[in-house]
Amino acid sequence: MQSWNGQERSSRGRLASTSSQVRLAPVASNPRVTLIRASRLQAMPVVAVMAPERPTILVTEKLGEPGIELLSQHGDVEKAYGLTPEELCERIATADALIIRSATQVTKEVFEASKGRLKVVGRAGVGVDNVDLASATEHGCLVVNAPTANTVAAAEHGIALICALSRNVAQADASVKAGKWERSKYVGVSIVGKTLCVMGFGKVGSEVARRGTGLGFASVIAYDPYASAVKAQALGVKLVSWEEALAQGDFFSLHMPMTPQTKGIFNDDTFSKMKKGARIINVARGGVIDEAALVRALDAGIVAQAALDVFQKEPPAADNPLVGREDVVCTPHLGASTAEAQEGVSVEIAEAVVSALKGELAATAVNAPMVPAEVLAELQPFVALALGLGRAAVQLVGSHGFTDVHITYATPRGDDLDTRLLRAMVIKGILEQITTANVNLVNADLLAKNRGLRIIESTVPAEGKDVLSSLRIALGSSDTRFSAAIGKDKRISVMGTVKGSAPYLTRIGTFDVDLSLDGIILLTRQKDQPGVISAVSMVLAEEGINISFMSVSVTPDNDAVMALGLDQEPTQEVLAKLPNLKGITEFAMFSEKVL
Numbered sequence: 001m002q003s004w005n006g007q008e009r010s011s012r013g014r015l016a017s018t019s020s021q022v023r024l025a026p027v028a029s030n031p032r033v034t035l036i037r038a039s040r041l042q043a044m045p046v047v048a049v050m051a052p053e054r055p056t057i058l059v060t061e062k063l064g065e066p067g068i069e070l071l072s073q074h075g076d077v078e079k080a081y082g083l084t085p086e087e088l089c090e091r092i093a094t095a096d097a098l099i100i101r102s103a104t105q106v107t108k109e110v111f112e113a114s115k116g117r118l119k120v121v122g123r124a125g126v127g128v129d130n131v132d133l134a135s136a137t138e139h140g141c142l143v144v145n146a147p148t149a150n151t152v153a154a155a156e157h158g159i160a161l162i163c164a165l166s167r168n169v170a171q172a173d174a175s176v177k178a179g180k181w182e183r184s185k186y187v188g189v190s191i192v193g194k195t196l197c198v199m200g201f202g203k204v205g206s207e208v209a210r211r212g213t214g215l216g217f218a219s220v221i222a223y224d225p226y227a228s229a230v231k232a233q234a235l236g237v238k239l240v241s242w243e244e245a246l247a248q249g250d251f252f253s254l255h256m257p258m259t260p261q262t263k264g265i266f267n268d269d270t271f272s273k274m275k276k277g278a279r280i281i282n283v284a285r286g287g288v289i290d291e292a293a294l295v296r297a298l299d300a301g302i303v304a305q306a307a308l309d310v311f312q313k314e315p316p317a318a319d320n321p322l323v324g325r326e327d328v329v330c331t332p333h334l335g336a337s338t339a340e341a342q343e344g345v346s347v348e349i350a351e352a353v354v355s356a357l358k359g360e361l362a363a364t365a366v367n368a369p370m371v372p373a374e375v376l377a378e379l380q381p382f383v384a385l386a387l388g389l390g391r392a393a394v395q396l397v398g399s400h401g402f403t404d405v406h407i408t409y410a411t412p413r414g415d416d417l418d419t420r421l422l423r424a425m426v427i428k429g430i431l432e433q434i435t436t437a438n439v440n441l442v443n444a445d446l447l448a449k450n451r452g453l454r455i456i457e458s459t460v461p462a463e464g465k466d467v468l469s470s471l472r473i474a475l476g477s478s479d480t481r482f483s484a485a486i487g488k489d490k491r492i493s494v495m496g497t498v499k500g501s502a503p504y505l506t507r508i509g510t511f512d513v514d515l516s517l518d519g520i521i522l523l524t525r526q527k528d529q530p531g532v533i534s535a536v537s538m539v540l541a542e543e544g545i546n547i548s549f550m551s552v553s554v555t556p557d558n559d560a561v562m563a564l565g566l567d568q569e570p571t572q573e574v575l576a577k578l579p580n581l582k583g584i585t586e587f588a589m590f591s592e593k594v595l
């Protein structure tokens with residue numbers, strides 16, 4: 001089974017997180033008379049909370065016109081370039097979406113200042129190291145990027161820098177423009193016969209490698225602990241170890257992301273393992289190089305030259321020693337800056353942001369699991385079921401709360417079932433009844449964990465063509481507002497299935513029921529004796545309340561549970577009459593509208 005957002009499943013399909021009691025506020029003074037009101041379900045977006053009809057989209061860095069046009073069809077676009085951090089915090093309060101490139105720092109303070117309004121941050125490019133992803137997730141804000149449209153541009157810039165470096169193009173140009181003619185000073189080195197070492201063999205790295213072979217490098221090697229050897233082989237690239245890479249490369253082209261693991265990965269120790277006279281090209285992120293160490297390596301002649309498109313701090317400080325050196329070529333973070341790439345990126349990010357604002361799953365979500373379209377399509381009917389059962393179960397809990405949630409999927413898929421979406425919806429159904437949190441696919445696991453709610457998942461085999469035959473939710477508590485909801489495992493349990501495309505409640509505790517999980521549901525428990533059903537119907541009919549469906553389950557010892565679907569919510573006065581009816585021992589009501 002997969003793990004998601006840091007929660008781990010064991011081989012038995014268990015998902016573990018922390019544990020504590022989740023307390024519920026009492027909702028009825030009379031313990032026998034249980035009136036449980038549920039707020040009506042809002043339209044249920046899978047990822048982002050619903051944005052207003054015309055969302056405000058704040059764009060803080062230059063974005064291609066085609067993207068702006070697309071965004072303008074769906075919302076009010078506000079361009080505000082060069083904002084200070086304080087100004088950004090001010091502007092963000094009225095924005096539903098924020099579109100940035102690499103210069104805008106989207107910090108914890110920005111998410112806090114948005115006070116929950118910001119639904120999506122769109123990074124018009126690849127690197128999201130300028131976005132506080134943990135904070136985004138905590139605030140239920142989706143982060144999407146545009147990971148493909150600038151790949152070629154970045155690779156081409158890498159190749160441009162390799163060539164420029166080997167033949168001193170930039171330095172020689174500056175020299176000529178300064179009125180000099182220094183032919184012997186700018187003798188370069190040939191690429192032919194050299195080894196190109198690509199560090200980070202992802203989208204950009206592999207495109208650099210592909211082009212590198214055409215330039216005449218004797219060999220192209222790559223270091224990437226996560227790359228596929230098959231893909232490398234297909235491009236004629238040999239994947240090597242870190243040590244081999246450092247020992248063999250003549251030209252190092254850096255293409256790894258900035259992560260805690262790669263921060264300063266090119267340091268004194270790294271440079272000391274390189275061949276004397278190595279050349280380094282960085283079109284990835286400035287932070288992967290320890291800049292002070294690079295200065296030392298250049299001074300020592302270990303690194304002959306460097307070409308840097310990116311810096312630890314951008315723009316680099318005027319006194320950054322690397323910038324002024326003749327053996328270092330600098331460009332101002334131009335990797336993605338071609339007309340074609342910027343046009344492509346603008347459309348790629350606009351599409352992702354618009355779909356996220358509509359509550360759809362974005363394929364390029366950075367801080368939410370990517371649920372493939374085919375998985376989404378087959379799980380879609382069960383999403384409403386998961387949400388509805390979560391809501392139903394939590395409304396049956398007594399005032400002492402519950403400790404954990406067992407979700408049991410009856411599925412022909414066994415442990416191969418991708419449960420991320422369903423789990424998130426169960427958590428949403430539960431938590432939105434007891435907190436003010438806005439729960440979505442982005443933050444569901446985190447919010448559950450933060451509340452100390454342990455989620456345990458298991459699958460049981462089932463027959464049939466459907467991906468799921470039933471779903472059971474059991475809450476770790478025997479303190480309930482409706483004692484019939486206690487299952488054999490001494491937990492409050494509800495079970496359901498999808499019929500047609502509608503969610504149905506099929507069991508409460510040990511009682512089989514059969515009713516559409518929709519609208520207002522009244523549960524009564526009684527001795528199975530003549531007159532009870534008609535008495536309840538009469539009380540409701542007197543108030544003009546229509547019963548749209550009914551289901552009665554009776555045990556051999558005449559214990560019965562009746563479930564009624566009502567067209568409108570009974571008043572307190574009507575409900576107060578129910579405990580007085582002969583045979584009724586308890587009742588509960590919940591309102592549940594599943595879209």
Ligand SMILES: NC(=O)C1=CN([C@@H]2O[C@H](COP(=O)(O)OP(=O)(O)OC[C@H]3O[C@@H](n4cnc5c(N)ncnc54)[C@H](O)[C@@H]3O)[C@@H](O)[C@H]2O)C=CC1
Binds near residue numbers: 128224256257285
């Ligand atoms: N200068 C610019 O304007 C641009 C810079 N970039 C930067 O280029 C980098 C690569 O972008 P993409 O290729 O699109 O990303 P990618 O995600 O496709 O590739 C990154 C590769 O780095 C590898 N990697 C991760 N940790 C590593 C480590 N410790 N050592 C070696 N490899 C490691 C990954 O396995 C992956 O294959 C990113 O940092 C991105 O922000 C991308 C576009 C433009």
Ligand SMILES: O=C(O)C(=O)COP(=O)(O)O
Binds near residue numbers: 102126127335
């Ligand atoms: O896409 C990336 O990761 C880049 O570094 C491009 O940055 P930019 O959008 O040009 O500020």
